[in-house]
Amino acid sequence: MKSKFGAAFVFLIAVCCSGLFLRFPAEPVVADGINPADLAWMLSASGLVLLMTPGLSFFYGGMVSRKNILSTMLQSFIALGVITVLYVTVVFSLSFGTSWNGIIGNPFEFAFFNGVGLNVHPVLSPAVPFLLFAAFQMKFAIITPALITGSFAERVKFSGYLLFISLFSIFIYAPLAHWTWHPDGFLHKWGVLDFAGGTVVHMSAGYAALAGAIVLGQRKSYHHHHHHTEPANIPYILLGTGMLWFGWFGFNAGSSLGANQTAVLAFMTTMVASASAMMTWVLYDAVRVKKISAMSACIGAVVGLVAITPAAGFVSIPQALFIGFISAMISNIAVSIKNKTSLDDTLDVFPCHGIGGISGMILTGVFAKDVGLVYGHSTTFLMHLLGLVVVSVYAFGGSYLLLLLTNKIAKLRVSPDEEEMGLDLSQHGEHYGRRRGVTEGEVTA
Secondary structure (H helix, E strand, O other): OHHHHHHHHHHHHHHHHHHHOOOOOOOOOOOOOOOHHHHHHHHHHHHHHHHHHHHHHHHHHOOOOHHHHHHHHHHHHOHHHHHHHHHHHHHHHHHHOOEEOOOEEOOOOOHHHOOOOOOEEOOOEEEEEHHHHHHHHHHHHHHHHHHHHHHOOOOEOHHHHHHHHHHHHHHHHHHHHHHHHOOOOHHHHHOOOOOOOHHHHHHHHHHHHHHHHHHHOOOOOOOOOOOOOOOOOHHHHHHHHHHHHHHHHHHHHHHHOOOOHHHHHHHHHHHHHHHHHHHHHHHHHHHHHOOOOHHHHHHHHHHHHHHHOOOOOOOOHHHHHHHHHHHHHHHHHHHHHHHOOOOOOOOOHHHHHHHHHHHHHHHHHHHOOOOOHHHOOOHHHHHHHHHHHHHHHHHHHHHHHHHHHHHHHOOOEOOHHHHHHOHHHHHHOOOOOOOOOOOHHHHHO
């Protein structure tokens, strides 16, 4: 056990003690170009996006079996620590450093946030401090690997998971962010529109989730439960959905990068798409199974949020209603299809986030103001289809290879006994709490 985390601890010591030696040239702080309203909104939006990760931990944690609640929640929560350290060290520089052929940023340019200061950046953050732009972008990098965890919940070794999300952030997330959001990134130059992360966040997480479910294989209990674990805590799922929805206003409206009209549009399209997706999901389920469930409401709302993300600042309110509706239908059907296969994607990450991100990307090409298919232009739409193929191959193939590599270095799958015991106890030595009438001995047995 000691040696398993030893290398990680040595790496952390080296990174954190760099502060004793790194001396960056001081730049004079000037107020030129700073818009106080934009600054205030972007600070708020950054805080809202951070809240999404704890929200996700409740959303996922409530869905798994009782013996895996804490481990599932911690898998999301720990990303706040792991990814922040990596982002400061190298991931921001890879994402937004000077472009190498539109493929990746210079890893040394902003390493340890060298040159990421309190003045504006003329290209990336013309109205707010560059450090604030970096802070906002960091929150996106944090939640992306956390989204993946739902696919291999209840069977992943924590040490292997930590290594995988570190590799994913460097080799999958950073290049996608660079391609899509850096002005010189090749997808950006193709005209691919991704307002707030449908491609960079949801598709990358969705494909990594699909790869994860394939590489780790089924849970032992998969067939016994007819694919579904009884959710341990539905109020947690409702709470997590509320936190995600609330935080998503920072995610989408903050991606306008200022307190402006686009932020208002993105705020409202986000609200409307999520509402229409929630109602579509519950009523479609109710038509089929005659009941409206809390789980359906929560999953539908989140699928709507996923689907509107790439389009939020580019579409009208009625178009957002349609995007929420059609994406909920597509993802709901995708979940049904997945349930007929042997794929054990525990919490349906690929059908909801992956497929939701894909439908959002395609619909952005259909509806984007002035350049979409409905405005008589096909170029953006066709570039979105081409971008979809490139991102799909890279995100799935790259994640699959990284999972195989991780498994060679640090085993990914817990042993059958550890899985039976539950990850809370086997991985963390903690448990969620005793049911009434259950003795301590029975819980730890």
